[in-house]
Amino acid sequence: MPKRYKVGIIGCGIGRSHIVEGYAPHGDKFEVVALCDLDEARLTTVADEFAVPRRTVSSDELIAMPDIDIIDICTPPAPHTRLILEALAAGKHVVCEKPLTGSLLEVDQVMEAERTARGVLMPIFQYRYGEGVEQARRIIESGLAGKPYAGTAETFWKRSAGYYDNPWRGRWATELGGVLMTHAIHLHDMLTFLMGPVERVFGRVATRVNAIEVEDCVSASLLMQNGALVSATATLGAQEEISRLHLAFENVTFESNHAAYSPGDGPWRIVPANEGVAVQIEALLKDMPPVGRRFTGQMEAFHRALERGERPPVTAEDARRSLELLAAIYHSSETGTDVALPLGREHPKYKTWRP
Missing domain, CATH: 3.30.360.10 (Dihydrodipicolinate Reductase; domain 2)
Known part of the structure; x- marks a missing residue:
């Protein structure tokens, strides 16, 4: 019998789409048991809509829930790295919306943390x-x-x-x-x-x-x-x-x-x-x-990978390539030069691509 994974979602904006397209169509594979959002009105609305029993405004509280298998991060971009690292440290599997992190340095830190974590990380590219x-x-x-x-x-x-x-x-x-x-x-x-x-x-x-x-x-x-x-x-x-x-x-x-x-x-x-x-x-x-479309297809593939003990269908390496291209375009525009990939630790945009 395939495992039914318990999911906690942080962020009820795009998080609602993850439920509608990703988790609800696969009710035999996933159960959303907890939601977190700083907007309490939105939190209550989405939790009531899908009868999600646990509601909190604290991401720390949700990540600490011992029975949750998967933390799904759907916040605005800035806190992604911190939340990924906290969830991996808590032994959870992690799903994270794009962008995975705010720099190539951070994505490398996340990939290093994943190597020794009990859980696996799947970026969203639906x-x-x-x-x-x-x-x-x-x-x-x-x-x-x-x-x-x-x-x-x-x-x-x-x-x-x-x-x-x-x-x-x-x-x-x-x-x-x-x-x-x-x-x-x-x-x-x-x-x-x-x-x-x-x-x-x-x-x-x-x-x-x-x-x-x-x-x-x-x-x-x-x-x-x-x-x-x-x-x-x-x-x-x-x-x-x-x-x-x-x-x-x-x-x-x-x-x-x-x-x-x-x-x-x-x-x-x-x-x-x-x-x-x-x-x-x-x-x-x-x-x-x-083939399932968008989140439906990606979550189905994720469940299959978890059950087989395989790598997720979208990996942190995939997310790194997307961020590396972005950083290279920023650098090229800023300098007026042709940029070779990959970008290593010595590159000016490795620690940040922001001005």
Whole structure:
């Protein structure tokens, strides 16, 4: 009989989405038993909605609950590192929203703590989950796609001044970054999920849409380790919200759906080079099992990994790569230089990418 893991969630904003999409659909695998939020009205509303028995405004109290198996961190970015380290030290498994930490130094500290912890850590990158992206990954991993040539990653979203009428958004100290950190990080993770690691980057960032501290427009040119060339563009001033990957391989071109907040969903446009490739792709995908989307798919994969004693489906190393790319783009924009990855401990943006 698979274990039903008890979950405590810190932060009832995006935490509510984790319940709706991630835990409630898998009631045989997870039970949310405790919630924590500094906003007592929101805490009560969400706890009542899902009949969660334990409510607290203290993260320390929730982490200390002995029967909780998984601590799910859904707070604004700034306290993530502290909460991860406290939860791992308490012997818990940890789920954490993006960004995992506020620096490469901190993510390395978290990875070191995880090596000796009883629990495991899974960062959230829910856009990896959906029929479209999983089919593309299967085709690429099979070798059918062939040599990767080029691609584009577009995060065209809209955020107005009202979005930033908030205690933590738009500020370096609390949001830790702008469109690169909070919005485009999802699509950029999907890009490397399919195209592999980045080798070099030249980027520019600007604040053009709102009166905020952090960037809201980005343009970057990426050289992937496999030789492919990719352009990545993001803005929070688009009038039509779109998230799109468009990837050209030797034998196949992929184009994601354009849904801003679920680009992993199918169907994707999969354009084979010829009829022979099309037949092979059809055979490869014919018996592919259904794939859960967004949090539903990621939490199902997490439960499977826990039961099998395997590494989580998304790892701290994955989160580090996303933060390393972000830091490299900031450094490139600041210095006007082409930046080589990986970024080591001696790099100027290793301890912080914030001004």
